[in-house]
Amino acid sequence: MEKATLPQVGLFVCFSGGSNSGSLTGMAALEVVRRLGGERVGICSLPALLNQVPRQSALVSKIEKIVIVDGCHNQCARQLLASVGIEPDLYLNLEEHLEIGKNGPFTSLEYTDSQVQAVADAIVSLIQGGAATASTSDNSKRSPS
Amino acid sequence: MSQDHEESEKPRIGIFYCGGAMSSAGELTAVTAFDVMQRLGPKEVGMGCIAALAAGVPKHFRTMQSLEKVLVIDGCPNACARRLMEKTGARMDGYVNLGKDLGIKKIGPFKPLAFSQEDRERAVEAVIAKIREMDAGKAE
Numbered sequence: 001m002e003k004a005t006l007p008q009v010g011l012f013v014c015f016s017g018g019s020n021s022g023s024l025t026g027m028a029a030l031e032v033v034r035r036l037g038g039e040r041v042g043i044c045s046l047p048a049l050l051n052q053v054p055r056q057s058a059l060v061s062k063i064e065k066i067v068i069v070d071g072c073h074n075q076c077a078r079q080l081l082a083s084v085g086i087e088p089d090l091y092l093n094l095e096e097h098l099e100i101g102k103n104g105p106f107t108s109l110e111y112t113d114s115q116v117q118a119v120a121d122a123i124v125s126l127i128q129g130g131a132a133t134a135s136t137s138d139n140s141k142r143s144p145s
Numbered sequence: 146m147s148q149d150h151e152e153s154e155k156p157r158i159g160i161f162y163c164g165g166a167m168s169s170a171g172e173l174t175a176v177t178a179f180d181v182m183q184r185l186g187p188k189e190v191g192m193g194c195i196a197a198l199a200a201g202v203p204k205h206f207r208t209m210q211s212l213e214k215v216l217v218i219d220g221c222p223n224a225c226a227r228r229l230m231e232k233t234g235a236r237m238d239g240y241v242n243l244g245k246d247l248g249i250k251k252i253g254p255f256k257p258l259a260f261s262q263e264d265r266e267r268a269v270e271a272v273i274a275k276i277r278e279m280d281a282g283k284a285e
Contacts, residue, residue: 004254015164017178017192018205026164026175030257042255043172045165047225050199056167059254076196105208106156106191108182 007042009127010063012088014046014070014077019104020111021071021094027111028119029069035124050080057084065089069123072102090126098122156191158276159212163219163226164195168253169260170220170243176260177218177243177268184269185276199229206235214238214279218272221251239275239284243268 013029016022029043042063048056060066068088070077072095078088094100098119103110162178165171182190193215197205209215216239219226230237243249247267252259278284 007255013166014194014196015166015175016194016196017160017162017164017175017182018194018197022194022196023179026166029166030172033257038255043166043257045163045167045171045225046196047163047165047171047199047229048167048223051223051225051228053223053225056165056254059167074197074200074202076194076200076202080196080200105205106154106187108179108192109187 004059005039006059006062007039008063009041009065009067010044010060011041011123012044012046012049012066012068012077012081016071016076017108018106019071019102020107020109021100021102021104023108024094024100024111024115024119025069025071027116028123031116031120032123032127035120036127041127046077046080049084049086052084060086065127067092067123067127069094071095092122092126094119154188155208155212156187156189157212158190158214158216158279159193159209160190160272161193161195161198161209161215161217161226161230165220165225166257167255168220168251169256169258170249170251170253172257173243173249173260173265173268174218174220174226176265177272180265180269181272181276185273190276195226195229198233198235201233206233210236214276216241216272216275216279218243220244220249239279241268241272241275247271
């Protein structure tokens with residue numbers, strides 16, 4: 001990989017293709033990067049952090065603010081990252097905070113562009129401090145164990 | 146309305162992808178899985194959730210294990226999806242690593258959309274070819 005320029009915000013999403021809500025997290029994450037730019041927001045790799053790949057873990061530990069987005073009540077991304085010592089500065093759950101229903105399983109393509117835009121709106125709002133779905137945490141909890 | 150895992154219509158083949166969009170290769174695994182699903186149709190191919198599997202969500206594990214075949218796609222030599230599958234003891238009938246098997250370059254970090262359309266097409270063709278191999282009993 002190239003020499004990294006760290007974004008201000010690291011964005012983890014569950015990106016489960018198993019359901020509509022999981023798909024939405026991944027599609028909306030890309031839209032957020034398009035809107036805010038790569039210097040402001042960078043998508044981080046959930047599988048790499050779970051496997052504690054050294055380079056990715058080191059990069060994430062240096063990012064100023066971590067945002068986690070889950071699609072449903074299972075909260076897989078949040079729980080899995082907690083298991084490797086990463087707590088979010090901000091958290092969004094599509095089912096809980098945006099009332100987007102989970103239609104799964106195997107409903108990967110059952111989302112609309114307007115939903116992608118709405119989820120991206122919510123993530124951008126959260127990052128910019130305009131939403132009420134933030135959950136703050138101590139940055140010291142974020143270093144991967 | 147939400148369907149239950151046991152009641153839902155199941156595809157023949159389940160695909161797990163890394164989806165680690167910190168790089169182009171990780172994002173390409175997801176794009177490839179979506180493309181393959183659109184080409185072959187939802188009765189043939191459905192996607193699994195690597196996060197749910199890793200988190201030990203029981204319904205998800207049972208549903209994916211009940212499918213006829215399971216294919217895993219990784220983007221780079223870190224093989225994160227494969228490693229997570231192995232940790233859970235989940236079945237894997239076929240495997241494609243875009244970096245190792247196809248020589249697709251990993252561009253990043255923080256460049257999820259830096260893959261070429263040519264690489265996208267190669268990845269889709271390779272996954273479909275792997276499905277055919279699995280059907281013929283020649284994979285992993």
